[in-house]
Amino acid sequence: MITAEILFWVYLVNSILLINHEIDSAYWKEWELFKLPGSITGFLLIHIPLIFFVLYGLVLVFQQSFTGLVFSLVLSFAGIFAFTAHMYFIRKGRDEFKIPISLFILVSTLIVSLIQAVLTIHLMINW
Template sequence: MTAGRALAASSRRACQAASIDYGLHGREHDMERWYLATPLALILHQIDAVFWQEWAMFHVPGGIQGFLLFNLFAVGAVLWGYRQIVLGTSTARSYALACGGLGIGTALIHLAFALFGRSEFHLPLSIAVLLAGFVSGGGLLLKLRPR
């Protein structure tokens, strides 16, 4: 066999996709995806919240400064939770439960504001981001159900 043929054969073997059996890890991988989607929606919502001046809606002490301080801890905790999910630590389930509840709770709180006549977060993408948080948070909580 020539060197060229050997290289071509080696390349073909390297490019063939091997099927991966995730076994139990497949469920954990699904939870990781749902967990990633939920903070993404929550962080996008917090970016949108700056436009709507959410600190005024919730009467956050310190105004924008208090809002930023809250987000420092909230976003930090959610990102730390993602690390726990990826590493499969003993606290991963608790972080997933909190994050899923946060996604659903954020959407429900803003739905209540809308029902009481508030006009914030009524733009199509604002609604889509809140809906994404609700759906991804629900998906995350469903992944936590015992089987």
Template structure:
């Protein structure tokens, strides 16, 4: 018998790869300045990302095990992806130069539908 194909697991994994790549891109663009956290700098930005990346990866593990905590983390990850898309395209429309290249935009554009799908799949799993 084949194991169940968990669509949520794969959407979460793919979306996480895009979100993590966006965070790498964020370091290049010094994203902390967009949030008016100039004093944070790259060191603070990296320190904040240790627990964030741990939580993203832990959520994937918990989703694989079918645990409720994984679904909660999945909703948080997906919501952060939606926020990233809206936040950055808002700032791009206001004339900010950060993330204004084709690959940065493509990553954000792909995060948006993946995050929406992840929310839907997570809610279905919870119900």
């Protein structure tokens, strides 16, 4: 039986992976890769509300609210997007995110995000 408690722990693991990926992204100057304005300052400012919403979603999942399921689905799609976007750039010849730990985080994020999406959709259907 899939429970909201299992989803909570999967969401937490995915949050940790994605936040670590964002730390790695600062190292690789991801704002240059995606042509974002503002250099490191803009990158960090964007992450204040992003990390807030990731953590707020964890609270909502813990509270077993339907809104928490929506946040969970968004987070799982964000993880799938992160993997896909970076694999695209790697295949285009970019050197960012090619070291073993960066690849481990990206692949782990994909796996956990897919599991999270399945769990979330199952709970949404059975809401």
